[in-house]
Every structure is written in C-alpha cells, then in structure tokens.
Amino acid sequence: MNQAYAEAFERFTKNGGGAGPAELLGLRREAFEHFARTGFPTTKDEEWRFTPVAPITGREWRLSAEAKTSLVTPADIAPFRFGPPAWCTLVFVDGRFEAGLSHQPKLPRGLSVEPLSQALEADPALLSKVTGTSFSALNAAFVKEGVSIRVSAGVELADPIHILSVASKAADGASLNTRIVLHVERGARAQLVESYAGLFAAASFTNAVTQVTVEAGAWVEHSRIQRESESAYHIGLTQVDQARDSHYRSFTLAMGGAIARHDLRARLGDENVETLLYGLYLGRREQLIDNHTAIFHDHPNCRSWEVYKGILDDASHAVFNGKVFVTPEAQKTDAKQTNRNLLLSDRAKVDTKPQLEIFADDVKCTHGATVGRLDEIAHFYLQSRGVPREAAQQLLTYAFAAEVMAEVTSAPVRERLDGLVRERLGVSS
Amino acid sequence: MLDIKGLRASAGEKDILKGIDLTVKAGEVHAIMGPNGSGKSTLAQVLAGHPAYKVTGGTVTFDGADLLDMEPEERAQAGLFLAFQYPVEIAGVTNAYFLRAAYNAIRKARGEEELDPMDFLDILEEKLKLVEWGPEIMQRAVNSGFSGGEKKRNEILQMAVLEPKLAILDETDSGLDIDALRIVAEGVNKLRRPDRATIVVTHYQRLLDHIVPDYVHVLFDGQIVKSGGKELAHELEAKGYEWLTGVPEAVSA
Ligand SMILES: Nc1ncnc2c1ncn2[C@@H]1O[C@H](COP(=O)(O)OP(=O)(O)O)[C@@H](O)[C@H]1O
Ligand SMILES: [Mg+2]
Numbered sequence: 102m103n104q105a106y107a108e109a110f111e112r113f114t115k116n117g118g119g120a121g122p123a124e125l126l127g128l129r130r131e132a133f134e135h136f137a138r139t140g141f142p143t144t145k146d147e148e149w150r151f152t153p154v155a156p157i158t159g160r161e162w163r164l165s166a167e168a169k170t171s172l173v174t175p176a177d178i179a180p181f182r183f184g185p186p187a188w189c190t191l192v193f194v195d196g197r198f199e200a201g202l203s204h205q206p207k208l209p210r211g212l213s214v215e216p217l218s219q220a221l222e223a224d225p226a227l228l229s230k231v232t233g234t235s236f237s238a239l240n241a242a243f244v245k246e247g248v249s250i251r252v253s254a255g256v257e258l259a260d261p262i263h264i265l266s267v268a269s270k271a272a273d274g275a276s277l278n279t280r281i282v283l284h285v286e287r288g289a290r291a292q293l294v295e296s297y298a299g300l301f302a303a304a305s306f307t308n309a310v311t312q313v314t315v316e317a318g319a320w321v322e323h324s325r326i327q328r329e330s331e332s333a334y335h336i337g338l339t340q341v342d343q344a345r346d347s348h349y350r351s352f353t354l355a356m357g358g359a360i361a362r363h364d365l366r367a368r369l370g371d372e373n374v375e376t377l378l379y380g381l382y383l384g385r386r387e388q389l390i391d392n393h394t395a396i397f398h399d400h401p402n403c404r405s406w407e408v409y410k411g412i413l414d415d416a417s418h419a420v421f422n423g424k425v426f427v428t429p430e431a432q433k434t435d436a437k438q439t440n441r442n443l444l445l446s447d448r449a450k451v452d453t454k455p456q457l458e459i460f461a462d463d464v465k466c467t468h469g470a471t472v473g474r475l476d477e478i479a480h481f482y483l484q485s486r487g488v489p490r491e492a493a494q495q496l497l498t499y500a501f502a503a504e505v506m507a508e509v510t511s512a513p514v515r516e517r518l519d520g521l522v523r524e525r526l527g528v529s530s
Numbered sequence: 531m532l533d534i535k536g537l538r539a540s541a542g543e544k545d546i547l548k549g550i551d552l553t554v555k556a557g558e559v560h561a562i563m564g565p566n567g568s569g570k571s572t573l574a575q576v577l578a579g580h581p582a583y584k585v586t587g588g589t590v591t592f593d594g595a596d597l598l599d600m601e602p603e604e605r606a607q608a609g610l611f612l613a614f615q616y617p618v619e620i621a622g623v624t625n626a627y628f629l630r631a632a633y634n635a636i637r638k639a640r641g642e643e644e645l646d647p648m649d650f651l652d653i654l655e656e657k658l659k660l661v662e663w664g665p666e667i668m669q670r671a672v673n674s675g676f677s678g679g680e681k682k683r684n685e686i687l688q689m690a691v692l693e694p695k696l697a698i699l700d701e702t703d704s705g706l707d708i709d710a711l712r713i714v715a716e717g718v719n720k721l722r723r724p725d726r727a728t729i730v731v732t733h734y735q736r737l738l739d740h741i742v743p744d745y746v747h748v749l750f751d752g753q754i755v756k757s758g759g760k761e762l763a764h765e766l767e768a769k770g771y772e773w774l775t776g777v778p779e780a781v782s783a
Contacts, residue, residue, distance in 0.1 A: 477581065482618035485578045486632035486688060487606035487639065496631060500622030500671075507622075 103137055105161050110242055113164060118245060121218070125225035132228070132241035139235045148234075151420045151452040152362055152391045157334045162276035162306050164243060173269050173300065178202050181298040183263045183326075184513040189214065191248055193266040195305075196277035198246055211256030211289070217247030217280055227282060230340075231312050234364065237338045240278045240310045247280035250293070254286040254316075261292035261324075261511060268298075268333060272305035281311040288318040292511055295323070297337075299330030299357065309337040315347040317371070322350050324514050328521065329357035331388060337363040345371035352509045353380040353409075354518060355390050356525055362391040362420075369396070369403045379508045380409035383525055384417025384449065391420035398431040398461075405435075410505045411442040412498055412526075413449035420452045425466065427459040434461060438468040443475065443501050445494075475501075499528040531556050531727050532577075532597075532696055537588035538752075539576045546572045548752035549588065554696070557724040561738055561763060562731045564749035565771050570731045571615050573749070574700045578612040579605050592696070606632075607639035609695030613685035613702050615731075619673040625684065626668035629654065629691050636692060657690040660717050678705035686717040693721065698729045703737035715740030735767035750775045 110133050113119070119126040141158035142149040173194045182190060191214070192202040198216060208214060221227055227249070228241050248264055264281055285291045297307055307329065315321050329335050335358040341349055355361055367376045382390045396405045411419045421440045442451040455468035475497050483493035502522050509515040523530060532554040539547040546569045554560050562570055576583045577590065579602035590597040592608060600608065620628065626647075633653075634644040645653070658665065661683050673681050682702050689697055702714055718728065718741050730741055738746075738760065746762040747754045748771070755774050756762065772778055 476618075479618050479620050481580055481602060482614070482620070483628075483632075484602035485606055485612055485614075486628075486692065487603050487636040488631055489603045489635060490601065492631070492635065493603075496623060497620070500620060503622040 103140060106239070107137065109164055113243055118243065121222045122225055125221055125228065128225055128228045129242050132238045136235050136238040136242060139238070141235055148393070151418075152360070152389065154336075154360065154362075156360060157306055157336070163274055164276060173199070173202065173267070175202055177300055178265070178267065181265055181267060181296065183265070183294050183296060183517050184261060188260050188263055190263040190265060193246065193264070193279055195269055195272040195275060196246055196266070196279050209256070209258065211253035212258060213251045214262070215249050217249055217282065218245060220249030220282060227312075231310055231338065233310065233338045233340065236308055236336045237310050240280060240308050243276075244278040244280045244310070247282070249282040250284070250291075252285045252289040252291045255288045256286075257290040258292065261294045261322075261514060263294040263296065266297045266307065266309070267300055268303050268305040268307070268329060270301045270303055273301075273303040274305075276306040276308055278308050280309070283311070283321070283323075284314045285316060285319040285321050287316045289316070290320040292322045292514070293324070294326070294514060296326040296328065297335060297357070298328050299333050302330045302332045304332045304334070304359075305329070306334040307336070309335070311337070311339040313339065313341045313349070315341065315343045315349050317344040318346045319344075320348045322510055324352045324509060324511075324518070325354070325363070326518070326521070327353075327355045327357050327361055327363065329361070331357060331359055331386060333358050335361040335363075339363070339365045341365070341367040341376070343367065343369050343371070343374045343376065346373045348375045350377035350508075350510070351379065352506070352518070353378075353392065354382075354521070355380070355392065356383040356521070358388065358390070360389045362393070364393045364395070366395045367397065367405070369398050369400060369405065372400050372402045374400070374403040376403070376405040377508070378405070378407040378409070379505050381502055381505050381522070382409070382411045382419055383502070383522070384411070384419050385414040386417060387415070388417045389420070390417070393420075393422045393424075395424040396426070396436065398425065398427040398434045398436060400430060401432045401434070403431065403434055405437075407438040408505055408508070409440045410502065411440075411451060412445065412502060413442065413451060414445040416446070416448040418450050418452075421470070422454045422456060423468070424456045424458070425468070427457075427461050427464055427466065429460045431461050432463045434464040434466065436464070436466040440470040441501075442472040443498065444472060445475075445498065495526055495528050499523060499526050502526070531593060533591045535589045537573075537576070537590060538586045539572060539583045540586050541572070541583050545586070546583070546752055547576065550752070550754060552747065552754065554727050554729060556727055558745065559722070559728045559730065559741060559743045561743035561746045562729060562749055563733065563746060563763065563766060565775065565777070566733070568749045569752045570749050571700055574612055574615075574698045574729075574731055577605075577698060578602060578610065603635065604639075606692070606694075607636050611689050611692055611694030611697045613682075613689060613697065613699045615700040615704070617673050617681040617685055619671070619676075621671050621674050623672050624669055625672050626654070628672045629668075629688060632688065633691055653691065657687060660690045660720060661687045662713050663687065679707065679710040682706055682714060683710060686714050690717060690721060695725070696727050696729070697721070698731065700731045701733060702730075703732055703734065711737065712740065735763050738763045748774055
C-alpha cells in the first residue's frame, strides 16, 4: 500500500502539488517520509486498539486533486448551511473550494480569510505545526486546499465563520485532504463552525486537519459537526495551542461515517488557560465512532473541563479515550473529565478509557465514565403521563443529549445542532 | 368508575397486596390511609402500571375496561392519573416540553388535534394560576433541583393540565408547609366534578381537612382492614392505627 502512496506522491508533486516555495515541497516530502516510515496504524497500536481502520488503509484512494469535478448546486448545499445566510460560509466540494457556493460577505476589519495555498506560500512552516498521526502526516504531504483564518488582536467577531465540506457522488473512492488554520490573536474573540457532510452515500475518505492557535487573552468557540454519509470514512485531527489567559471551548458532534475518528489535542501553553471540551456522538447501524482527546497541562493554574456523551443504537460501536497529562510544573491544575454513554440496543458497544497521568501534587483532577441504559423509572413516569413507550424513549434519549448541547454559547449554532439531533433521534420540537 | 376485586401484587419475591377490594364511583373522593409500608404506594403504582410490580391475582376495571391489560400510557389516555409520592427528575427536558408532550399524547390517542407551543401556552397560563405559579417554572428541567414542595405542586400542575377522570394522589401532602398544602388542596378541589373521582393516599388527617373524603379506608399489610366515612379519619387521628393493626405505631412506622 505504501508503494501506491509513494507513486501517488510523486505524481502529485509533478502535477503541481508541489507548487510554492521549495521549503514547502521539502516539508511535504518530510511529512510523506514520516508517513512512509510509520505506516498506517493497526489495532496493535495502543492508540488504535479498538478502531480497525483496515477498510480505509487497505484500499487505494484517488487523490481528490485527480477527481473529476462534480456538479453541485446551491440547492444541494442549502440543507447543510448553518445559521443565518449572512454568515461567512466557505464551501468545499470533494475537497475543492467552490466560490460559487460560498457566501463571502465583506469581512469585518481585522478578519482575514485566505486560501490555504496562499497561506502556505507565505509561511510554509504552517504545515509542520501539527504533530499528529500518520494520517495527519499524509494530509500534510497531499493537502492543497483549505482555509487560513486570522483574527487580529482585540477584534471581536460577531458571527461565526462556517467552513462546510461536502462530499458529492464524485467523491466515491476519493480521499479528501483539507486543512483549516485558525489563528486568533491577543484578546480577540472568534467562533468557528466546521462541518462535514455527504450529499450521497459515497464511500469517500476525508482526512482533515484543523489547527487552532489561541493567543493570550483570546476567546474561541469551535463547533465541529461530522455528519457525513454512513458509507464514508472520516479521520480528523484538531490541534489547539493556547497562550496565557486564553479560553477555548469546543463542541464536537459526530454522527456520520462508517468509520469516523476524531483526535482533539489541546496544549495549554501558559498559565491561567481555560479549555472546555464538549462532545456528543450518535451511532447507529454499524457505525464506528471514535473520539480521542488529549489535554496537556504543562503550566500552573489552568483549568480543563471535558464532557463527552454518546448514544449508541443498533450494532454501533463507540470508542472514547480521554487523556489528561499534568506535568510536575502544572500545580493548581483543575481538570475534570466525564464520559457518559447510553446504549439503546443490546448489540451496541462502547470502549471508554479515561487516562489521567498526573505528575504534580497540588491538583484537582477527576474523571468518570459510565455506560448505561435509559432510566426505567423516568420511562414509566413519562408513560404514566400518556406518552407512548417509544416516544418516551426518544424524549429521554434527546434529553441525555440536550444537556451537553446546552453548553454551546452561540444561540444560532445551538439551535441548529438541536435540530440536527432531534431529527436524528426522531423528536419533534 | 373503578372496580378493584381481590387484587394481589408482588415485587420480586415479596407479596405486598394481599387481596384488595375497592369500588370508586364518579364524583366520589376516597381516602386511603394506613401506616408506612402497608402497601398504599404499591396499590397506586399497580393501578398506574408500574413495571416493578407483578399482579398475581384479582381484577381491576376502569370505566368497564380491563385496566390491568393496558399499557401505562393507555391508562393515562383513558383518564387515569397518578401523582407520584416521589416525582421523577428528568434532566434535559423542560417542564413546558414535558407537559405539552403529555397533553398532546393524550389528545392524539383520543383522536383530537395536537396543540402547537403557542396554543398550549394559553392553556398552561390558566393552569399555572391554579397552583399559584409564575411562568419561570416552565423553563426548568422536569423536577430537577425542585424542592420537595415544588415537586408535589408540579404533580398537581400536571394533573390540572391533563384533567384526568380518576386522580390518585400518593402522599401529595407529605413534606408540604401549610401554604403549599392549601395550594395543592385547592387545586384538587377546583378540579372536582361529578364525572370525576379522586383517591387520596395519605398518612395524616391534615390533608383531609381540605379535601373532604366520602369514604376512608385503612390499608394494612396489603389488605383493607377497615372502611368508613370521613369520621374514620378523625378517629385515626385521635387513636392512631394500633387499635386496627394490633401493631404499635413505633414498630409499624
Ligand atoms: N419495588 C419494590 N420492591 C420490593 N419491595 C417493595 C417494592 N415496593 C414496595 N416494597 C415493599 O412493599 C411494602 C409496601 O410498600 P409501599 O407500598 O411503599 O407502602 P406505603 O406506601 O404504604 O408506605 C414495603 O415493605 C416495601 O418495602
Ligand atoms: Mg407510600
């Protein structure tokens, strides 16, 4: 398989993939060599123990750059928009930016949005800022399209920016490498909505990387919605780097994909940093949904708070791994992690593993993981009020999810998420 | 309206109801009293269809239908309502949504049109007055973080919205201060109608000063050991239960 990727990489560099400064090509080559050395993970790797990715790694994917252009209309995209039409919405179809489908209003002062290729030309080193997996190395080698967003110091953005990636019919058999770079300067405030959707039941392979830099005193809310088709494969990595006094909060909704994995890594790079990670995953049929999070407490007086919830139906399978590392310097760390899972079927399964590694003594760190079923008594209570058994189950299931969605501060984003989850669970508003 | 004959029920290995006979007609108020552990809540829960209890004998008809053959939601749709002794907390569902879901489920089962949130709000406003509550309570999650008194009042609000034919109030008075007790009792009284009936399960005479019963029954060890008029409640207040049960209060309580 590596041979096929090596040939693809050579083709890619010859066909203009290597455009830009020589340094950039060098970094791509380095990334590719890193991938070639490590290869794809297998279930023998501790980090991938419960997540067999053979259906992804055992198959040859066309590079999106080689895929034929699809015909996608604004009407096709409409159901996947998020929030009011006024929001800046950048649409990628099969990994390619589509200006015609995007909405790019006059940007407020202090906000710059540019194509990834342009950002990489100006600063090739951007590509090597992420230390990730062999998948993210592959992304670094091949990625051409994406966005780089920069919010200047002190600027407070009123509306979220939405980056929407959709896979069309033409994405069947293609790997889609995209990358989002968000850099929020000192004291600025920004909201990013990042979503992945499928227009058809195409077996595409999204390999996405997002890098977020939160400078001192800045505030960021990041919502990531993965609702690709249930034939699709999705591997995503988000890396967050935070400076002093900054606040980063994320909400991750994962409900699509045949196999979907998201790694979220937050590095609390200075004192008095706050990191809030919320997540919701909804599995059904035979979906495999994996969330790996890692929080690096390297400095004193920081707080991280994490709540991930999962609802698993049919024969779906969820994996949760939450790492919290607290170095000896990171005194007064306050870290709490919770993972709660609801099984709606006897065949559904969850592998959950909190992993706290604490080397400082004056800290407050807790974690808890539960896997359970709906509360029978609450069920009966609803029935005793006339609500049929199945509707009661849906309502209680929704309630389980609603608790974590309530943590999203942006009302339009929250309402949209709420609608998505209601629709999936069959609960009216 | 309700006809209970020789009802026996158990939970796990334990026989709790040991042959209950009780007939409730439209317009009547029945009080069921008795020491702790005698089976009052079990009787109420069995009538509502709680899955933890197994009916091992007897029959119950409700408006001519076999109640024991119905799902809990069908019983509610037929007009039976149980105000729980321990109302259940449901995080993540607002009181407003919960009430509308219940209201519409019952309407739908009766072939009536469901109400949208705005129309339902009108009904709700009127019912909130009945329990002397403002609208704030509606945006809180069902019973979550409610005080004991608030939970009981919420049960009465639900009852007011659902307008059942037969309401069973299981110790709705316990844990209420005088003011809350008055609100609850007035709420119940305002909903009384000649075509409706109420069963009040209580431990004390107190509530029966406000909701005056036509009949009083004493339940002990899974059986009704004495029935009488409202004066029986006063007699119990004065004498305790020992003269009926043969068990000193301190032991039976
Ligand atoms: N679900 C149950 N499982 C086992 N025992 C129960 C259950 N419910 C009630 N009981 C027992 O049945 C008896 C009657 O309880 P209950 O009906 O709650 O009495 P009351 O309401 O009159 O105080 C008690 O001994 C109680 O412990
Ligand atoms: Mg009781």
